[in-house]
Each structure stands twice: as C-alpha cells, then as structure tokens.
Amino acid sequence: MQQGSFAVDRTHRWAALALVIVATTLLVLGIYHGLLQVLYRAGWIRAASFLGLEYYQGLTLHGVVNAIVYTTFFEVAFGYVVVKHFLRIPLDSRITVLAVAMMLVGTVMAAVPILAGKASVLYTFYPPLKASPWFYVGASLLVVGSWIPFFQWIAAYLQWRRLHPDQDTPLAVVGILSTFTVWLIATIPLAVEVLVLLLPWSLGWTASVDVVLARTLFWFFGHPLVYFWLLPAYVMYYVMVPPLVGGKLFSDKAARLAFLLFIVFSAPVGLHHQYADPGVSSSYKWLHGFFTFCVAIPSFITAFTVAASLEHGARQNGGRGLFGWWAKLPYFDEQRYLFAYAFPGLVLFLFGGITGIVNASVTMNNVVHNTAWIPGHFHTTLGGPVFLAFLGLSLWMLTELGGKPLRLTRWNVAVPYVWAIGVVLFSIGLSVAGILGEPRRTNMALSYSNPDSPLFQPQWEIWTKLGAVGGILMAAAMVIYFAVFFATLFAPAQPVREIRFPTAEALRYESLGVARNFTPWVVVAVIFLVIAYVPPLIEVLGGSTVPSPPYQPFSPVPVGQ
Amino acid sequence: MERSEKLILVVSGTLMGVFLLLLVYSGLGLGVVVPTCITDVRPFTQGRVEQRGPRQYDVYLVSRMWFFDPGEIRLPPGSEVNLYLSALDVTHGAYIEGTNVNLMAVPGSVNFARFRLEGEGVYRVLCHEYCGLGHQNMAGKIIITREAAAAPGAELVAGAR
Numbered sequence: 001m002q003q004g005s006f007a008v009d010r011t012h013r014w015a016a017l018a019l020v021i022v023a024t025t026l027l028v029l030g031i032y033h034g035l036l037q038v039l040y041r042a043g044w045i046r047a048a049s050f051l052g053l054e055y056y057q058g059l060t061l062h063g064v065v066n067a068i069v070y071t072t073f074f075e076v077a078f079g080y081v082v083v084k085h086f087l088r089i090p091l092d093s094r095i096t097v098l099a100v101a102m103m104l105v106g107t108v109m110a111a112v113p114i115l116a117g118k119a120s121v122l123y124t125f126y127p128p129l130k131a132s133p134w135f136y137v138g139a140s141l142l143v144v145g146s147w148i149p150f151f152q153w154i155a156a157y158l159q160w161r162r163l164h165p166d167q168d169t170p171l172a173v174v175g176i177l178s179t180f181t182v183w184l185i186a187t188i189p190l191a192v193e194v195l196v197l198l199l200p201w202s203l204g205w206t207a208s209v210d211v212v213l214a215r216t217l218f219w220f221f222g223h224p225l226v227y228f229w230l231l232p233a234y235v236m237y238y239v240m241v242p243p244l245v246g247g248k249l250f251s252d253k254a255a256r257l258a259f260l261l262f263i264v265f266s267a268p269v270g271l272h273h274q275y276a277d278p279g280v281s282s283s284y285k286w287l288h289g290f291f292t293f294c295v296a297i298p299s300f301i302t303a304f305t306v307a308a309s310l311e312h313g314a315r316q317n318g319g320r321g322l323f324g325w326w327a328k329l330p331y332f333d334e335q336r337y338l339f340a341y342a343f344p345g346l347v348l349f350l351f352g353g354i355t356g357i358v359n360a361s362v363t364m365n366n367v368v369h370n371t372a373w374i375p376g377h378f379h380t381t382l383g384g385p386v387f388l389a390f391l392g393l394s395l396w397m398l399t400e401l402g403g404k405p406l407r408l409t410r411w412n413v414a415v416p417y418v419w420a421i422g423v424v425l426f427s428i429g430l431s432v433a434g435i436l437g438e439p440r441r442t443n444m445a446l447s448y449s450n451p452d453s454p455l456f457q458p459q460w461e462i463w464t465k466l467g468a469v470g471g472i473l474m475a476a477a478m479v480i481y482f483a484v485f486f487a488t489l490f491a492p493a494q495p496v497r498e499i500r501f502p503t504a505e506a507l508r509y510e511s512l513g514v515a516r517n518f519t520p521w522v523v524v525a526v527i528f529l530v531i532a533y534v535p536p537l538i539e540v541l542g543g544s545t546v547p548s549p550p551y552q553p554f555s556p557v558p559v560g561q
Numbered sequence: 562m563e564r565s566e567k568l569i570l571v572v573s574g575t576l577m578g579v580f581l582l583l584l585v586y587s588g589l590g591l592g593v594v595v596p597t598c599i600t601d602v603r604p605f606t607q608g609r610v611e612q613r614g615p616r617q618y619d620v621y622l623v624s625r626m627w628f629f630d631p632g633e634i635r636l637p638p639g640s641e642v643n644l645y646l647s648a649l650d651v652t653h654g655a656y657i658e659g660t661n662v663n664l665m666a667v668p669g670s671v672n673f674a675r676f677r678l679e680g681e682g683v684y685r686v687l688c689h690e691y692c693g694l695g696h697q698n699m700a701g702k703i704i705i706t707r708e709a710a711a712a713p714g715a716e717l718v719a720g721a722r
Contacts, residue, residue, distance in 0.1 A: 054694075056691060056693075056694065056696075126651075126652050126690075126691075128651050128668055129651050129692075129693070211652065211668050211669055211670070212669065212670050251563070251566060254566060274665075275595045275596075276595070276596060276672075277665045277667060278596055278598065278599070278646075278665065278667055278670040278672035279670040281597050281598045282594065282595050282596065289584070290581065293577045293580065293581055296573075296577055297570075297573060297574065297577065300570075301570070304573075305566075308565070357577075357580060361580065361584050363584060363587040363588050363591075363593035363594075363595065364587070365663075366593065366595065366662070367661060367663070369656075369689075370654050370663070370665075370689040371656070371689065437656060437658050439688070439689035441696075442689070443696070444697060446697045447697045447698050447700075448697070453698075455685075455698065455700055510562070539598060544598065544670070545667075545670050546604050546668075546669035546670075548669055551626075551650050551651050551693070552693075553693035553694050554693060554694050555626075555693075556626035556650050
C-alpha cells in the first residue's frame with residue numbers, strides 16, 4: 001500500500017465517514033420538513049405548525065440542512081477521498097480534525113436556535129429579519145471550517161506538481177479544486193455579510209443594517225453556491241460513470257475545460273437573483289444576465305461529453321443503431337448502483353438547465369420571480385443531479401471507507417428512479433402553479449389553499465396537489481434510502497481495503513495547453529468579478545438606502561422598541 | 562477536437578446567442594423593463610394614490626407586516642399606473658395577478674414599475690417574499706371598474722385588508 005492512501009490513514013477515513021454519517025442523519029430532518037411543506041401547501045395539513053414545528057421554522061430547517069449542511073459536509077468528505085486517493089500526499093491529521101470539529105460545532109450552534117424557533121429566517125436570512133446571534137456564528141464556523149480542507153488540498157496539489165512535473169493533474173482533482181475555488185470565491189462575500197453586517201447588528205452593537213447591500217452580498221454568494229453543489233456531480237459523471245458503463249471518457253480535455261469555465265463564469269452572475277430588486281441599476285442586471293448565459297456553455301459541454309461517453313460504453317457492450325444502444329446501459333445493476341444514481345439526475349438536469357435559462361432571461365424573470373416556478377426549477381437541479389449524486393456517493397463512501405457491505409441492494413437501485421419520478425411530478429405542479437402566480441415560501445394551507453379563506457385560489461389547487469403527490473413520492477424514495485444507508489452502517493464491518501475508485505480513461509489524448517494550469521482561469525475570474533460587481537457595489541454603497549433596525553418574524557415592531 | 566464536439570459548441574453557442582438576441586428584443590423592442598435604481602423618490606411610510614392626468618395615476622404602495630397600504634385601490638379601465646413600492650419593516654414582494662408586474666419591496670429603498678390595466682375586474686396584489694408569521698395572508702387588491710371613472714380621482718380605502 002502506498003503512503004497517503006486511505007487504508008493506512010485512520011484519521012481521514014474516520015473524518016470523512018463522520019461527515020457523511022452526521023450529514024445523512026441530519027438529512028432526515030430536512031427531508032421530513034420537505035414532505036410536510038407539500039402537505040401544507042396542498043392544504044392537507046391546515047395549520048401554522050405541526051407536531052411543534054412551525055411552517056417557516058421547518059422551511060428554514062429544510063433549506064439550511066439540505067442546501068448548506070448536507071452539501072458542505074458531503075463535499076468536504078468527498079474532497080478528502082479524491083485528494084488522498086489520487087495525489088497520495090500525506091495531510092496533517094490535526095488540521096483535518098480541527099476543520100471537521102469546526103464544521104460540527106458550527107452546525108450544532110446553528111441548529112439549536114433553528115429548532116428553538118429563534119432563527120426562522122430561512123436559508124437566505126434576509127435582514128432586517130433577525131436571528132439569534134448563535135445562528136450567524138454557527139453558520140460562519142461551518143463555512144470557515146470548510147475552507148481549511150481546501151487550503152490543505154492546495155498545499156498537497158502544489159507538492160504533487162513538484163513531484164510529478166510531467167503528469168497531467170488527475171481529472172477528479174481538477175474537479176474538486178475547481179469546486180472549492182468556486183466555494184472560496186462565493187463564501188468571501190458571505191463572510192463579509194455575516195461578520196461585518198449581520199453579527200454585530202444581531203448582537204445590538206450596531207443599530208441598523210443596509211438591506212440592499214446585504215442582499216447584494218448574499219446573492220454574490222448564492223449563485224456560485226449552486227455550482228459548488230453541481231461540480232462534484234460532474235466529477236462523478238466524468239470520472240466514475242464511464243467505467244461503470246464499460247467505456248471511456250469521450251474527451252478528457254472537454255471535461256477539464258468545463259470545470260475551468262465554471263471557475264470563470266460561476267460568480268459574476270448573482271444579480272440575476274435581484275432582477276426584481278430596487279436599488280440596483282438595470283444595466284448591471286443585464287450584464288449579469290449575459291454572464292449567466294455564458295455559464296450555460298460548460299453545462300452544454302458536459303451534457304454532450306457525458307452522453308457521448310455513455311454511448312461509447314454502450315456500443316462496447318454491443319449496443320447498435322441510433323437509439324438501440326440505450327438498451328445496453330446498466331440501469332438496474334445492483335453492483336454498479338452508482339450508475340442508477342447518475343442516470344435519472346442527467347435526465348432531470350435537461351429540464352433544470354432549460355428552466356434555469358428561463359430564469360436567467362432578464363425580462364422573462366418578471367413572470368416567474370419568487371413564484372413556485374423557482375423551487376420547481378431547482379428541485380430538477382439541486383434536487384436532481386446534485387442530490388442523487390451525493391446520495392449515491394455517500395453510500396459508496398460508507399462501503400469503501402467503513403468496510404461495510406451494502407445492504408438492501410435491490411431496494412437501493414429503486415431509490416433514484418422513485419425519487420426522479422417524484423421530482424418530475426413535483427416540478428410540473430410547482431412550475432405550472434408558479435406561472436399562474438403561486439408564490440414560493442408561503443404556508444398556503446392558511447390562505448391560498450383554504451376554500452374558507454377570501455384568498456382561496458381554486459385555479460392553483462390541482463397543480464399544488466400534483467406537486468404534493470410528487471413530494472410524497474420523493475419522501476418515499478428517501479425512506480428507502482435511509483433504510484439502505486442505516487442498514488449498511490450497522491452491518492458488521494469487514495477488513496478495510498484500499499478503496500476502489502472507478503476512474504475513467506480518456507478515449508483520445510489531446511494536448512491540454514492552457515487547461516493545464518489553474519492560474520490564468522482564476523485571473524480571468526477575478527477580472528470578470530471586478531467588472532460585474534464593482535460598479536453595482538459602488539452604487540449600493542452610495543448611501544441611497546435608508547438602513548433598517550432588526551425585526552423578528554412574529555412582530556411588526558422593531559426589536560428593542 | 563472531434564467534428565461532433567465542434568458541432569455541439571457551435572450549436573449551443575448559437576442557441577444561447579439567439580436566446581440573447583430575443584431577450585434584447587424583449588427589452589428594447591417590446592419595452593419590457595426590469596426595476597432599476599431610482600433616487601428621486603425617498604422611502605415613504607404612508608400609502609396614497611394621486612391622479613396625474615386622464616387615466617394616469619401615481620400609486621404609492623407601502624408593504625408592511627402583514628398588509629399593503631392602501632389595501633384596496635379603485636381605478637378606471639385603461640389606467641396607466643406609476644407604482645412606487647416601499648417596505649415599512651422587513652422585505653416583502655408584490656406580484657399583481659394576471660400581469661408581469663413582479664417587484665421586491667426592500668426596506669430603505671423604493672421600487673418602481675409602470676403598467677396599464679385594461680380589463681374590468683379584481684387584480685390581487687400578492688406578497689411573495691417571506692415576511693414573518695403572517696406572510697401567507699398578506700394580499701391587497703386593485704379593482705378596475707367603470708364606476709371609478711365617474712369619480713374625480715381614484716377612490717381609496719386606506720389600510721383595508
């Protein structure tokens with residue numbers, strides 16, 4: 001066994017396992033309130049709260065746990081696996097333990113106020129709604145804790161480059177380093193918002209906060225965030241899926257180019273969440289709309305390259321004809337279950353990509369902004385390829401790092417398909433209702449879905465109920481998943497071997513040129529960021545906004561008055 | 562690079578280019594606008610409707626926990642409305658049913674949209690941003706009616722739910 005590999009490194013094995021197990025356990029809460037939300041919205045639970053959990057408190061939990069905690073924990077764990085497996089450079093265990101401890105402590109510090117009802121501010125925590133200071137401190141610790149592994153990996157990568165000057169960086173490592181470059185760029189404005197604006201304000205040290213500035217900083221973070229979620233799924237598609245279908249990666253260079261383009265285009269796009277906002281000039285919004293169209297290109301490249309790789313594999317297995325090769329893919333293969341977790345996500349992402357382009361389209365956004373269309377969209381992206389990849393890879397890490405045999409294998413391959421059918425119904429329901437005007441983030445049980453309310457909207461009803469049926473199917477898939485995960489977790493361990501990481505070979509070799517090096521791409525990314533964000537930030541900081549005192553969700557009177 | 566790869570790059574690039582041109586056309590040709598930064602109207606705390614000309618109205622709409630002020634606005638058919646939107650406390654939103662008017666109401670700032678309402682009927686104004694525990698009940702209405710045309714100005718019921 002080589003130095004730096006997992007079988008001889010207990011600390012990193014346990015660190016990654018701890019993150020995956022804690023994240024999956026917390027996910028039970030996030031999924032539970034996902035189910036409750038569709039029941040409320042359909043009017044099947046007609047109340048402000050259910051079993052002690054209030055609707056917006058649960059919505060905060062659903063967003064924070066699923067979109068921030070689960071994703072960050074999973075990605076740090078997967079990053080350690082990729083970096084250790086492919087680079088084989090020893091990492092300092094003490095730093096790893098510190099990082100994991102910060103993430104765990106931060107999560108507990110944020111979770112306690114949410115569960116106590118003292119931070120029902122949703123995952124966007126838009127001021128002037130104020131949460132308990134512990135919520136902001138906890139979120140900051142989680143984010144800063146997740147930076148530490150990235151710095152470890154950069155040091156390991158530079159060391160690897162010195163030791164292997166003539167080799168190309170392994171593609172999975174390019175993917176993970178791109179992912180965390182996007183994350184670092186994204187989380188700097190978030191850290192500024194939380195540490196400079198919100199934390200002193202929630203502690204009462206400052207009296208008021210500039211809400212337009214806070215929103216601009218939040219969405220500076222909030223959109224690159226989605227590529228932080230997406231890129232590990234692309235690592236799975238490019239690196240792990242081709243060998244599972246018996247083929248090779250169609251183009252290694254295209255894959256690298258896609259990752260590097262995400263570094264360039266993922267961040268100068270945040271204003272597309274603020275098209276409907278005051279305080280920001282429309283010309284800046286148009287510029288961000290243009291950049292958002294650019295960031296669609298690496299996803300087009302990925303769709304093509306992954307589909308071509310699948311076709312290549314299927315033809316190796318005897319697939320013939322224009323469409324006949326589709327029959328030669330291992331859809332329900334219990335041993336190669338990672339394919340089952342990849343394929344439906346790819347299909348969902350076709351819809352997610354197209355609806356995303358609609359959202360990016362500056363003027364069309366007037367129709368869909370803050371309607372149910374938006375969750376309809378992102379459950380086919382975050383809830384599609386991203387979530388399914390993370391579920392599959394979490395199981396894979398549990399078996400490979402924990403030495404556990406996978407249990408309930410036949411049930412396991414059903415999970416992604418049941419989930420995907422659920423997502424399709426859910427997203428059709430929410431998208432159509434959204435175009436009809438149904439708002440997101442709203443406990444419709446008490447008004448729009450209630451026939452006794454003057455606000456009742458009968459034309460939304462059928463679509464909301466279709467969405468709820470989809471949500472119930474999604475929850476059913478997750479019940480099976482949790483059964484598989486925990487049955488595997490509590491199975492007796494076998495001796496831990498070297499991990500088996502399915503790794504694609506490239507079909508053709510092409511010279512990489514500028515795709516060999518991160519630096520030029522990061523430089524261009526910074527230039528685009530300056531172009532896209534300095535003028536609107538100057539405008540926002542120009543003082544046209546009157547700062548706001550803090551409010552709590554239950555009272556129209558500011559805190560302390 | 563393989564021929565099919567070049568093809569997909571050209572096709573996807575062209576597709577996004579066509580989308581972009583159509584988008585620019587919707588803005589410049591069809592006159593669909595998105596909110597911009599306005600500084601000539603300072604944040605206000607009282608809702609009101611002012612008539613500026615024949616069938617031209619300035620509506621100053623205040624969004625607050627958890628109602629719009631004014632909560633009910635009566636205007637004649639074909640009214641051209643300049644809507645100024647402010648938020649008194651936390652962030653709200655305003656979507657006018659059956660229209661493309663969809664705005665964020667952000668505390669400390671004023672949002673703006675110009676639109677025309679032709680057909681008679683009730684256009685509900687829905688809050689679409691989470692604004693606290695009463696969010697789901699926050700809605701106002703604009704009533705387009707010929708009776709409003711008979712009145713010298715707009716009829717106004719301030720603060721009505």
